[in-house]
Amino acid sequence: xxxxxxxVERARECGAAPALRSVGAPARAPLTFASLLAHVERAATAxxxxxxxxxDAVALVLPNGPEAATAFLAAAAAATAAPxxxxxxAAELASAFDDLRPRVLVVPRAGxxxxxxxxxxxxxxxxxxxxxxxxxxxxxTLDGVPPGAAGGGxxxxxxxxxxxxxxTSGTTSRAKVVPLTHANLTASARHVADALALTPADxxxxxxxxxHIHGLVAALLAxxxxxxxxxxAPGFEAPRFFAWWDEVAPTxxxxxxxxxxxxxxRAAAHAAVIARRPIRFARSSSAPLAPxxxxxxxxxxxxxxxxxxxxxxxxxxxxxxxxxxxxxKPGSVGRAAGxxxxxxxxxxxxxxxxxxxxxAVRGPNVMGGYRGAPGPDANARAFAGGWFRTxxxxxxxxxxxxxxTGRLKELVNRGGEKIAPREVDEVLAAHPAVAxxxxxxAPHATLGEVVAAAVVPRPGADVTEEALRRFVAAxxxxxxxxxxVLLVPxxxxxxxxxxxxxxxxxxxxxxxxxxxxxxxxxxxxxxxTTATEALVAGxxxxxxxxxxxxxxxxxxxxxxxxxxxxxxxxxxxxAVGRDLPPFAFFEAxxxxxxxxxxxxxxxxxxxxxx
Numbered sequence: 360x361x362x363x364x365x366x367v368e369r370a371r372e373c374g375a376a377p378a379l380r381s382v383g384a385p386a387r388a389p390l391t392f393a394s395l396l397a398h399v400e401r402a403a404t405a406x407x408x409x410x411x412x413x414x415d416a417v418a419l420v421l422p423n424g425p426e427a428a429t430a431f432l433a434a435a436a437a438a439t440a441a442p443x444x445x446x447x448x449a450a451e452l453a454s455a456f457d458d459l460r461p462r463v464l465v466v467p468r469a470g471x472x473x474x475x476x477x478x479x480x481x482x483x484x485x486x487x488x489x490x491x492x493x494x495x496x497x498x499x500t501l502d503g504v505p506p507g508a509a510g511g512g513x514x515x516x517x518x519x520x521x522x523x524x525x526x527t528s529g530t531t532s533r534a535k536v537v538p539l540t541h542a543n544l545t546a547s548a549r550h551v552a553d554a555l556a557l558t559p560a561d562x563x564x565x566x567x568x569x570x571h572i573h574g575l576v577a578a579l580l581a582x583x584x585x586x587x588x589x590x591x592a593p594g595f596e597a598p599r600f601f602a603w604w605d606e607v608a609p610t611x612x613x614x615x616x617x618x619x620x621x622x623x624x625r626a627a628a629h630a631a632v633i634a635r636r637p638i639r640f641a642r643s644s645s646a647p648l649a650p651x652x653x654x655x656x657x658x659x660x661x662x663x664x665x666x667x668x669x670x671x672x673x674x675x676x677x678x679x680x681x682x683x684x685x686x687x688k689p690g691s692v693g694r695a696a697g698x699x700x701x702x703x704x705x706x707x708x709x710x711x712x713x714x715x716x717x718x719a720v721r722g723p724n725v726m727g728g729y730r731g732a733p734g735p736d737a738n739a740r741a742f743a744g745g746w747f748r749t750x751x752x753x754x755x756x757x758x759x760x761x762x763x764t765g766r767l768k769e770l771v772n773r774g775g776e777k778i779a780p781r782e783v784d785e786v787l788a789a790h791p792a793v794a795x796x797x798x799x800x801a802p803h804a805t806l807g808e809v810v811a812a813a814v815v816p817r818p819g820a821d822v823t824e825e826a827l828r829r830f831v832a833a834x835x836x837x838x839x840x841x842x843x844v845l846l847v848p849x850x851x852x853x854x855x856x857x858x859x860x861x862x863x864x865x866x867x868x869x870x871x872x873x874x875x876x877x878x879x880x881x882x883x884x885x886x887x888t889t890a891t892e893a894l895v896a897g898x899x900x901x902x903x904x905x906x907x908x909x910x911x912x913x914x915x916x917x918x919x920x921x922x923x924x925x926x927x928x929x930x931x932x933x934a935v936g937r938d939l940p941p942f943a944f945f946e947a948x949x950x951x952x953x954x955x956x957x958x959x960x961x962x963x964x965x966x967x968x969x
Contacts, residue, residue, distance in 0.1 A: 361516050361541040363436040370396040373586040379425045381496035382592035382603045388495040402433035408504045415462035416441040420474040425497035425591040427569040435522040442570035452477045458536050518542040536730040537671045547674035547724035548580035550697030554679040557585035564609035566595040573645050576675040577613050597621040601629035613642040626659035638662050644669050649788035650689040668692035674724040678761050691760040698722025707743035712757045719746035769860050771800040771808050786834050792820035797850050799863040802872040811843040813850050885909045891954040902927045914948040
């Protein structure tokens, strides 16, 4: 099916029902499904009059809102839509134009100066989008079409034609160009609508950008596929979110975790709106949602939170948690919801339930391959035996629920120990003083990489770096404890609100490799107080190659690792003449704790107490 055919079907079945609304402008009438089809056909004809043909890219540099939605639909119906972030500067736009080679550029009457300049340099025709006074939401005209140009008679798009080209988010490497066909997009739209049981009675409050696959498919196309309405906000603005909620009376909204966290922080102050305008569910996708945030949202909103797993290359949705009464498992992104999902080993073979591997998908929503992929083998690496390899690590449980542990390229390689940053994220996010946390790899002089983390404290919270490190140390293995916890007012994100984990170390100034003598926060030295503590402190200093170690210093924070810890425990055991359980030191890696374990072992051997 094509996007135009989908619009024709909805206009026939739901013609008088509202399709698009404008958020923050209640005086504007909604655009019905019948009017939406008519408008898209007029705009597509205008694009053809400007010389656009099937296969040509139409660059859209537009602010979020209903006109961005209808412009996307019209460009896809006439040729290939190429929506770009309106916040891009000239250099970013130039790179995108060089990748996409658009036939025309569509910009608003006010704004788009950088895009106009890049188009002029490349000889690209500029069409100006105007919103007539009194026009319903999403209706516009296009200025810049040559007078008398004929826009009719073009052959309609076919399901296998490319309807949309997007760049990947580029959080782990250079962004790639993803071409998605009409068949890809309409299949994914139906997958989302089916997973969420959308009906014409539903209304989505869309705060996601309409230059990103999440907003285009999960909010816009899925709503159209179900004959449901969608209200297009000018973007996500946390202070205005609940006013929009009250205006629109949505039955659901979809967002990324950073947006959900902002909603959660303001929910208590808007309990009356939530009670007056109850929603059926909230949806989260595009990045992992911390279980603590999910639980808090469900309590505050009085509605289930459905977590989904998607990516641009699959036209968004791959898995989804089921709605009640289906089980939603904390930490899981649900079960396959459209395409088939598998977990593969390095050779491309499926692994048993509970086994870590690379997540892979195949189905009608999955792209056929990158366009102009970097390197001759990029597409060959991306596909294996008909499966698209996502680059994400995870496992399927016995019930088919998928659990993600992180991007393979985001794993922290600490001297050979592979650490999934998401695990650290979730522990930090469970601290009552933490609003948001993102763990990442920081360079280390001897270990190669160590874990670091950026944390946004809750307003008014009094928390320290060392307190957070102790909190993690009590819940995770020592080698997973961040060597640095940076308290920041905000975490750098991409244009869709997704934290940019790769490159975060450089963004936060951790460019010089940490060393064993400077990668832990300074702490007051506490001298050993017993003979056993003095013995252990001396052996610990010898193993680490440092001058002295205090009774309460963390062995791993001083540069120790599992190999050195085993050596230390063995040396202490030899010195006291008693075997010591090595796990005790890993649970409490200080001189004081190891000395106490040695004293207990000695007392047990003597049949007394220490």
